[in-house]
Amino acid sequence: MQEQATKQPETIVPSQLAVAQPETADDIQTDVVLDVQSLEVYYGAFRAVKDVGMPIQSNKVTAFIGPSGCGKSTVLRCFNRMNDLIRGARVGGRILFRDEDLYGDDIDPTEMRSRIGMVFQKPNPFPKSIYENVAFGLRVNGFTGNYPDAVERSLRRAALWDEVKDRLKENALELSGGQQQRLCIARALAPEPEVLLMDEPASALDPISTQAIEDLIKELVNDVSIVIVTHNMQQAARVSDETAFFMVDPDDRAGYMVEFDKTSNIFTNPNDERTEAYVTGRFS
Numbered sequence: 001m002q003e004q005a006t007k008q009p010e011t012i013v014p015s016q017l018a019v020a021q022p023e024t025a026d027d028i029q030t031d032v033v034l035d036v037q038s039l040e041v042y043y044g045a046f047r048a049v050k051d052v053g054m055p056i057q058s059n060k061v062t063a064f065i066g067p068s069g070c071g072k073s074t075v076l077r078c079f080n081r082m083n084d085l086i087r088g089a090r091v092g093g094r095i096l097f098r099d100e101d102l103y104g105d106d107i108d109p110t111e112m113r114s115r116i117g118m119v120f121q122k123p124n125p126f127p128k129s130i131y132e133n134v135a136f137g138l139r140v141n142g143f144t145g146n147y148p149d150a151v152e153r154s155l156r157r158a159a160l161w162d163e164v165k166d167r168l169k170e171n172a173l174e175l176s177g178g179q180q181q182r183l184c185i186a187r188a189l190a191p192e193p194e195v196l197l198m199d200e201p202a203s204a205l206d207p208i209s210t211q212a213i214e215d216l217i218k219e220l221v222n223d224v225s226i227v228i229v230t231h232n233m234q235q236a237a238r239v240s241d242e243t244a245f246f247m248v249d250p251d252d253r254a255g256y257m258v259e260f261d262k263t264s265n266i267f268t269n270p271n272d273e274r275t276e277a278y279v280t281g282r283f284s
């Protein structure tokens with residue numbers, strides 16, 4: 001106060017130019033990898049999702065939570081144009097993938113899907129060898145480098161190498177469910193995507209395999225931006241940096257986003273009372 005009353009002519013020292021220091025590393029804004037704007041999705045005449053917008057941050061884990069049917073999978077599928085493959089599906093609004101329009105005419109969806117990979121709830125390895133499953137992830141992308149090295153690298157990144165290195169020629173369907181899911185992650189990682197989309201990747205797995213997937217997510221996020229759909233609140237709280245909460249509008253049955261914020265805020269101090277009701281289990 002005293003200083004303000006007797007204000008001296010301005011002598012600016014560099015430290016006075018600095019903006020407020022972030023309190024923790026989490027407060028530092030990173031760059032946006034997927035900028036979702038006014039997204040809506042129709043299945044035929046039914047608008048399943050309306051007015052969804054959020055900036056998905058690079059090298060962070062973003063979790064989608066919300067009740068069944070609120071459009072989490074539908075929104076996730078928009079991020080690598082998987083809805084293109086669903087008859088009658090139509091996407092409105094805009095998604096910028098680093099400044100490129102994901103739905104622009106010049107985008108090749110197949111090439112783009114190697115930059116934005118996806119893993120599903122039910123592990124879906126091909127009925128081929130473990131090696132071929134991962135090599136497939138490279139072939140679709142026209143990879144011309146050293147296949148054995150690239151396959152090993154992907155299996156290591158998916159924390160599966162030690163378990164399968166002596167059985168690469170065995171059929172992938174002989175692996176356990178948890179191993180199959182990590183194989184699918186390895187296949188998605190093979191073309192070195194920038195984004196990994198995961199739709200309830202651990203919901204069909206036992207607690208130990210679930211823990212392995214969560215550990216993997218925390219490791220991978222150093223190199224890849226991750227968006228994960230989960231019904232498991234503890235999982236969202238454990239692995240994600242940011243969370244989007246979705247609900248269904250009872251009037252038109254369309255899913256919409258209620259709130260998007262840092263995960264710690266969503267779970268401890270949400271802005272919206274609907275979010276609070278949901279995360280505390282008081283949702284009706």
Ligand SMILES: Nc1ncnc2c1ncn2[C@@H]1O[C@H](COP(=O)(O)OP(=O)(O)OP(=O)(O)O)[C@@H](O)[C@H]1O
Pocket residue numbers: 043048066067068069070071072073074075086255
């Ligand atoms: N292929 C489809 N054809 C028609 N309607 C669909 C299709 N897929 C999803 N829907 C509808 O879109 C809405 C959102 O579904 P979506 O699967 O995205 O929800 P979700 O939040 O992922 O649910 P869950 O938690 O049960 O997986 C629902 O009303 C659903 O019936």
Ligand SMILES: [Mg+2]
Pocket residue numbers: 072073074199229
């Ligand atoms: Mg779903």
